[in-house]
Amino acid sequence: MRIDIVTLFPELCDTFLSTSILGRARNKGLFEAHCHQIRDYTQNKQRQTDDYPYGGGCGMVLYAQPIADCLREVIRQCAEQGRPRPHIVFLTAAGQPYKEETTRRLAACDSLTLVCGHYEGIDERVIEEFGDEEISIGDYVLTGGELASLVVADSVLRLQPGVLAEEQGYQEESYWDNLLEYPQYTRPEVWEGRPVPPVLLTGDHDRIQAWRGRQSRERTRTRRPDLYLAWCESHPITRIPRWKRTERACLVRDAAQMEAAARLAAEARRTLYQTAGVVPGSEPSPQTLREELENRRREGWAFYLHSMSGTEDGLVGVCHKTGQIGYLAVTEPSRGIGIGTRLLDFARKKLAEHDAPWVAVPQDNLALIGLLIRMDFRAQTAANPGKMTGILSENVGFRQQIYRIQTPLEKKL
The missing domain is CATH 3.40.630.30 (Gcn5-related N-acetyltransferase (GNAT))
Structure with missing residues (x-):
């Protein structure tokens, strides 16, 4: 997979993509990442990227031209590599809420381009011309789209083959199946008078899996009723458990x-x-x-x-x-x-x-x-x-x- 981030702060994004799990995967060539400086595509001496909004109001709006030219270059590079046109996502406050199902869909793309907004936003015309979709990572305001783009990049890239040691590592995690993850424990067996649940010490993998499933459903039901009811809708009981002899x-x-x-x-x-x-x-x-x-x-x-x-x-x-x-x-x-x-x-x-x-x-x-x-x-x-x-x-x-x-x-x- 190739991922491109169009931003005013490419160093920030590149550092993140070169660190820890993603950094090791990037060094192994498990994905390709490029961070593009919007200012490199400006056409004015001051390398200015924004201006006052038409119609008045506070704040500044990013120009369409430098972002458009940057995206055209990314599209050209992808074509040169024999890749299809990248799927282009604008990170905006007006975008659709980001969810795990969106992550899995984006992870299937051959190439993904994330455009970081700033100030009061981006000139709508470049979004209309190039954007395949807009995404918001939550109902709150950030100073820029870089953190949002890195959230998307991290969640998408970790699903690429080989990035995580085991596929089970992400299939059992929170939100993968619309459920929150079960509680986790490690050594010591007793910490400040609090013991590890006995079932986890039995070595009986079937009982442990059953316990984890119950804990996951209970945690989701109490903390995120919306996710729990959605899970129930998508997981009908098709076979009634058989009655036991006793x-x-x-x-x-x-x-x-x-x-x-x-x-x-x-x-x-x-x-x-x-x-x-x-x-x-x-x-x-x-x-x-x-x-x-x-x-x-x-x-x-x-x-x-x-x-x-x-x-x-x-x-x-x-x-x-x-x-x-x-x-x-x-x-x-x-x-x-x-x-x-x-x-x-x-x-x-x-x-x-x-x-x-x-x-x-x-x-x-x-x-x-x-x-x-x-x-x-x-x-x-x-x-x-x-x-x-x-x-x-x-x-x-x-x-x-x-x-x-x-x-x-x-x-x-």
Whole structure:
């Protein structure tokens, strides 16, 4: 790959491209880099590159002519090497937000030219004439486009073959798959009383990978909900995890089973209240939840307890009258191993008489929303304030969203 940077400060850019990992790769000939001084293409004695903006206003605007002549020279050099016309990117505050998917697209270019803006900007006419796209690295202002161009150059060049020691080095990093990277640890094993998570010391690579995947999803869900929901959209669950031999789901019939269901529902409610920032201590007790579940059962709900090796660790409810699924709960120790997925699939199969079973979800419950999206449920209505039927206590209002399973016709459309 060839990369060119058109700038007023070529020394700054060249130094960066000659340092550390990129510097070693450049010395090995893994990519070709050139930094061009815009002033070398000026046509005035003072080598002036800017002037006052037409229409008035503060600041200065870069001339079109020197940038255009510099770009023509870059295009000529590429043609002389037998390369196609370079993909030309202007780094501007008005550009499209820079993302990892943009990085991968630009990394596929044979040659890439980055043009650094300065002052109040660049004469729009040269952008219109030469620019293939404009990119912004963030919603903030810099004194010039050099740092932005180096951000783009670094992220693109590190994807070139051989620049990093292993391809896995970038495929597991943050944003590669729209997820943030899992937490990392190194020696010592215990630092100031804080131990390394035990799973990382087991040597069991399958368990370690599973742990890292869960940590990555959890970190993304809590820190970047937008990325998490986008990941859920692009990663549907196409195969439901098989039930284990010791796994059961039984209908709640007697008082002991109802008491266990109430405990599970109360635990899930506490988690929900904590996420939503509800005042501690206001969550309903197991006794209150038992009364609620009893009332729901009289209204046509059926509840199912999930157990693993005889230990009750999950709950789900269905309403055959309305087609609603609710009260999905999994105990803290049993989360992250597919129980919620299997219970949700179990519930929608129990509602086979309904074309589109639905779930009412608090907007703060991103874990459940993400699971629903991955299992082909989609939002039906805009969020509305109010009480949650079959989900929350009567005395607490949450913003809610209805998610409904897609019908075959909707999928085709």
